[in-house]
Amino acid sequence: MGLFQSIIDRFRGGDIDWDDLEETLVTGDLGIRLTTDLVDRLRERKDVRDAESMVAACREEILDRLGEPVPLPSPGDSDKQPVVILIAGVNGVGKTTSVAKLAHHLKGKGKSVVIAAADTFRAAAIEQLQIWAERIDVPIVTTHYQGDPSAVCFDAHQKAIATGADYLICDTAGRLHTRHNLMEELKKIRRTLAKQDPEAPQERWVVVDGTTGSNALNQAKEFHAALDLTGLIVTKLDGSGKGGGVVAIRHELGIPTRFVGTGEKPEDFEAFEPQKFVETLL
Numbered sequence: 001m002g003l004f005q006s007i008i009d010r011f012r013g014g015d016i017d018w019d020d021l022e023e024t025l026v027t028g029d030l031g032i033r034l035t036t037d038l039v040d041r042l043r044e045r046k047d048v049r050d051a052e053s054m055v056a057a058c059r060e061e062i063l064d065r066l067g068e069p070v071p072l073p074s075p076g077d078s079d080k081q082p083v084v085i086l087i088a089g090v091n092g093v094g095k096t097t098s099v100a101k102l103a104h105h106l107k108g109k110g111k112s113v114v115i116a117a118a119d120t121f122r123a124a125a126i127e128q129l130q131i132w133a134e135r136i137d138v139p140i141v142t143t144h145y146q147g148d149p150s151a152v153c154f155d156a157h158q159k160a161i162a163t164g165a166d167y168l169i170c171d172t173a174g175r176l177h178t179r180h181n182l183m184e185e186l187k188k189i190r191r192t193l194a195k196q197d198p199e200a201p202q203e204r205w206v207v208v209d210g211t212t213g214s215n216a217l218n219q220a221k222e223f224h225a226a227l228d229l230t231g232l233i234v235t236k237l238d239g240s241g242k243g244g245g246v247v248a249i250r251h252e253l254g255i256p257t258r259f260v261g262t263g264e265k266p267e268d269f270e271a272f273e274p275q276k277f278v279e280t281l282l
Contacts, residue, residue: 002280003244006024007054007055010024011054016050021039022035029244031217033248034244034247038058038062045057062278065247066250067250069271069274070231075166082114082157083168084160084167084202085167086170086172086190086193087102087169087207087233088186088207088223093207094261098269099115100136101266101268104138112164113139113166114167114169115129115139116168117140117141117152118152118153118171119172119173120173121146135266136266141155141156141159149185150185150189150191150192153193157193158196183223186227203231204227204229205232206219206227206255207235210234210246214245216234217245229255231257231258232249233258236261237262246272258271259271
């Protein structure tokens with residue numbers, strides 16, 4: 001059951017318990033800061049009279065904070081260079097799978113794509129992405145286990161330029177020995193890509209698990225500090241009434257959600273639609 005439906009069921013026919021509402025919104029992963037802001041705004045609105053009108057107003061407020069969908073730049077916007085998308089995220093959130101799904105999605109739109117398997121700190125990640133690349137028939141550039149991630153991205157960028165590819169998607173490590181090492185490696189990859197195109201990587205996204213609540217926000221904050229993120233991929237959005245972290249990340253950090261993953265198949269991946277998200281998940 002979605003978050004909003006649970007709110008309607010709880011308050012239908014009675015007065016709105018603002019403390020209860022606040023607790024419910026926090027439970028839905030909206031976070032303390034955003035929840036406080038929402039509840040204060042709802043209490044000010046004169047059109048909030050009962051459960052139904054309160055939920056309608058809450059939808060409006062959340063949609064306003066999510067903003068309009070942010071389209072992916074087209075290759076033509078980058079002086080005939082491929083658009084480079086750098087994908088980051090901690091291990092276990094579905095990062096490598098999301099890279100493959102994104103490539104599949106773009107290919108389905110008639111775009112040519114190259115993948116860089118730059119998560120060289122996990123041999124399984126390289127193998128996993130190679131299997132995916134063969135499955136979806138997309139060229140991939142790899143190296144050996146514990147090879148230089150920056151060199152992989154550089155070589156893949158050269159390949160994308162030489163073949164006239166529209167997009168280059170770089171998978172990166174989710175964990176090094178320390179978080180500091182991870183962030184420094186990501187910065188190095190970014191500097192290396194810029195050697196061939198000062199604008200690259202044009203897109204810098206983090207993958208987060210939509211069911212992890214405040215952890216997703218904390219992860220986004222760390223990667224944002226290192227990469228100046230331009231987008232978010234959210235996985236495991238299955239209609240469980242969770243996923244409010246998407247709104248909190250947009251509200252607190254200004255990072256828009258670009259795509260969502262909803263299952264295991266390549267097709268279980270779509271562009272983020274704020275209206276659909278608010279209506280079906282929340």
